[in-house]
Amino acid sequence: MTKRNSGNSRRGPAGVSSSAELDAWIEAEGIRFFKIGVFDIDGVLRGKYVDRKKLSSAVDNGLGFCDVVLGWDLHDELYERVEISGWHTGYRDADVRLDLASLRSIPFEEDTLLLIGSFIGKHADVCPRTVLARTIEKAESMGFGVDAAFEYEFFLFDETPHSIREKGYRDLQTVTPGMFGYSVLRNSVHADFYHDLLEAMEAFNCSIESLHTETGPGVVEAAIRYARGLDAADRAAIFKTFTKVFAQQGDLMATFMAKWSNDYPGQSGHLHISLADLEAGRNAFFDEKDPDGISQTMRHFIAGQVKYLPELLSMVCSTINSYRRLVPGMWAPTTSSWGIENRTTAIRAIPGGAGGQRCEYRIAPADANPYLAQAAALASGLRGIEEKLELDDPIEGNAYEDPRAQSMSLPSSLIEAATALRGSALARETFGDAFVEHFAATREWEDREFRKTVSDWDLARYFEII
Numbered sequence: 001m002t003k004r005n006s007g008n009s010r011r012g013p014a015g016v017s018s019s020a021e022l023d024a025w026i027e028a029e030g031i032r033f034f035k036i037g038v039f040d041i042d043g044v045l046r047g048k049y050v051d052r053k054k055l056s057s058a059v060d061n062g063l064g065f066c067d068v069v070l071g072w073d074l075h076d077e078l079y080e081r082v083e084i085s086g087w088h089t090g091y092r093d094a095d096v097r098l099d100l101a102s103l104r105s106i107p108f109e110e111d112t113l114l115l116i117g118s119f120i121g122k123h124a125d126v127c128p129r130t131v132l133a134r135t136i137e138k139a140e141s142m143g144f145g146v147d148a149a150f151e152y153e154f155f156l157f158d159e160t161p162h163s164i165r166e167k168g169y170r171d172l173q174t175v176t177p178g179m180f181g182y183s184v185l186r187n188s189v190h191a192d193f194y195h196d197l198l199e200a201m202e203a204f205n206c207s208i209e210s211l212h213t214e215t216g217p218g219v220v221e222a223a224i225r226y227a228r229g230l231d232a233a234d235r236a237a238i239f240k241t242f243t244k245v246f247a248q249q250g251d252l253m254a255t256f257m258a259k260w261s262n263d264y265p266g267q268s269g270h271l272h273i274s275l276a277d278l279e280a281g282r283n284a285f286f287d288e289k290d291p292d293g294i295s296q297t298m299r300h301f302i303a304g305q306v307k308y309l310p311e312l313l314s315m316v317c318s319t320i321n322s323y324r325r326l327v328p329g330m331w332a333p334t335t336s337s338w339g340i341e342n343r344t345t346a347i348r349a350i351p352g353g354a355g356g357q358r359c360e361y362r363i364a365p366a367d368a369n370p371y372l373a374q375a376a377a378l379a380s381g382l383r384g385i386e387e388k389l390e391l392d393d394p395i396e397g398n399a400y401e402d403p404r405a406q407s408m409s410l411p412s413s414l415i416e417a418a419t420a421l422r423g424s425a426l427a428r429e430t431f432g433d434a435f436v437e438h439f440a441a442t443r444e445w446e447d448r449e450f451r452k453t454v455s456d457w458d459l460a461r462y463f464e465i466i
Contacts, residue, residue, distance in 0.1 A: 016100050019059040026052070026113070029105065033112040038096055038119065039129055040069050041442055042318070043369030045241045055115075059100065062120065064093025070119070070126055070438075073445065082441045084126050084434070094123040102234055107200040108245055116234060125434035128371035129230070135375045135430065136229050139382055144284060145276035147358075148374055149209075149226035150236035152366050153267040154243065155260060156218045157253040164253060174218030175252060179264075181215040193250070197222075200246060206235045215331075216264040226272065236269075236370035258317075258365035259324040266325025266332050267366035271377055272350070274358035275301065286357035292340055293351045302338050302359055303391040304384015305347050305377060309336040309363065310410050311424035312376040314417035314443050320450045322365045323413055328400040333363050337395045337405040344399035346410075363410075372439075379430045414450075418443035 016022050025031075034055045037047025046069050050058065057063070071085025072078050078086070085091065102116035119127035139146050157164070158173040176186050187194050194211055201208050207225040214221045222243075224235050240256055247254040259266035275297065277284040287295035309316075317323060325332045331343070338347040338359075348360040361377045392404075399405040411417035418440045421427055427436050 016103055018100075019056050022059060022100065022103070023056065029111075031105070031111050031113050033109065034115075035106065035109075035112060036063075036098060036115045036117060038065055038069060038117045038127075039237055039369070039371065040072075041126070041128060041369070041439065042074055043128065043237055043240070043371065044074065045237065058096075059098050059115075062095050062097045063117075065096050065117075065119075066091055067094040067123060070094065070123060073442070073449070077449070079442055079445050081444070082438055084123060084438055094119055095121045101231070104205055104238070105203070106242075107203040108242065108249060114238075116238075125432050126438040128369055128375075129233070131431055131435055132233055132371040132375040132378075133230050135378050135382075138430070139275065139378060140278070142382065142385070143278050144382075145278050146229050146232075146273065146378060147226050147276055148232035148271060148273045149224055150232065150239075150370055151221060151223040151268070151270045151272070152236070152240065152243075152256065153214050153219055153221045153269075154254045154256050154366060155216065155267065156220060156247060157255070158251075159253045160251065161248070161253070176213070176218050178217055179215050181213055183213045186213045187211075197243070197246060200242075201239065204238065204242065206239045206242075219264070219267070228276075233370040233374045240366075240370070256366040258319065258322045258367045265330045268325075268332065268362065269364045269366040269368050269370070269373065271361040271364050271370075271373055272358050273361060273374070273377055273381070275381075283354055283357050285359070286352075286354050288354070292349065293353060293357050294340075294349060295357075297385060298349070298357065298359070299391040300385040300387075300389055301381035302347050302349060302384070303389035304382065304387070305359070305361070305380045306336050306338050306391070306408070307389060308380035308383060308424075308426050309346060311420050311426060312380055313363070313411050314414060314421045315372040315376040315427075315439065316361075316364050316368050317414070317417065318369060318372065318443065319367050320414050320446060322367060325365050326410070326412075332365075333399065334410065335399060335405045336408040336410055337399050337402075338391070339395040339399065342395060342397075342399065344397075345395050345405070349394070375431070379426065383426055383430070413447075414443055415447040418447070 016025055034050050037045045040046050067085040068091050096117040097120050098115045098117045104114045106112045106114050118129045124130040136146050156175045158175050198208055208222050209225045210223045212221055224239055244254045275284040285295055285298035286293050326334050328334055333346040337345040339345040340349045346363040348362050350358050364373045395402050395405045411420055422440045
């Protein structure tokens with residue numbers, strides 16, 4: 001790995017709540033460049049630089065982003081059969097409000113700040129960040145604060161954006177060889193990379209609690225420190241975006257694909273989540289009288305996640321590639337099941353005591369949009385509390401072979417999952433018809449694009465013999 005310099009290590013400010021306070025901070029910190037952005041339906045950060053006058057106006061009055069940001073896919077191809085954006089709208093500007101709570105200085109760009117925005121007005125209905133914010137507001141109306149943290153696996157390559165295309169994404173050079181999880185040898189040899197990434201994310205207010213090699217050549221796992229509410233997904237989305245920036249600035253490539261190779265396990269984006277009782281000021285998931293510390297609230301919450309996961313799966317596993325990861329024996333769950341400290345189930349209950357009792361949403365892949373993954377995990381759990389759902393006995397041992405777990409089936413493809421979302425009363429009641437129709441249409445588009453493509457598998461399977 002190339003030695004890195006993390007650059008500007010100043011932290012973003014705390015407590016800036018107005019354009020006047022922002023202006024004072026800019027003066028004190030000597031900030032000269034201003035970057036703003038919004039996250040699209042796939043969780044990709046779309047944004048631009050603005051000058052200081054434009055920034056001040058945008059903080060006070062909002063600004064417009066072309067609604068195509070919500071109307072195109074990962075490669076800027078225009079979606080079909082969507083209402084919120086298209087030629088029929090004239091691709092007008094959609095209103096965006098910048099969130100001062102997201103304010104950060106960018107460690108990789110000297111004297112530069114970042115502000116994240118959310119769509120408002122009509123376009124708020126399909127804005128992933130707003131969808132999560134509204135779900136968190138529902139939790140708060142029920143008396144719960146939402147604490148969450150993401151952990152990501154990503155592969156590192158000694159490649160560039162040009163070289164991977166020249167190679168047709170084949171025969172890529174990983175930064176390290178072989179399977180060597182939790183390797184002190186690897187992280188010591190490449191300590192410069194690890195140290196610089198840790199320092200940079202600390203400066204970015206995306207602190208990493210742990211960082212280690214995973215099983216696979218060049219694969220790294222990072223656990224992001226937990227946060228309350230929307231900030232948890234902001235940290236995750238920023239981490240994914242700027243880890244890729246960080247790697248490319250060091251002449252490396254990072255990928256968060258759910259599964260990039262047939263030979264290695266897929267890449268997860270596990271979500272840890274718990275509820276805080278706002279009135280009592282304690283972890284609502286913990287009950288000291290239960291042998292595993294699992295409260296009745298936690299039981300209802302997990303029961304909701306298990307019941308409604310099949311309906312909301314497309315919000316979590318949102319790409320064609322996501323479903324390549326969901327195969328037995330590859331460290332990813334294949335059923336809507338739960339267990340206590342069981343890494344073969346979709347939901348893992350973690351007995352962590354009063355300070356750490358939580359559940360882990362292990363179904364989530366690294367390529368998930370963190371705003372939508374957190375919204376799905378939270379909404380289903382809250383519905384379980386509302387309905388006082390009873391939780392079946394936990395799966396013990398290997399869920400890949402347990403007959404009871406196998407009866408808890410999940411959609412096996414993106415198009416099947418998108419169809420389930422369209423038919424979900426929970427999704428429509430919680431996220432709204434506009435979101436369900438728009439998001440399902442974008443996933444159906446992704447499926448059509450996939451089916452139009454002749455793959456290497458097709459050629460090897462059929463070209464000569466059929």
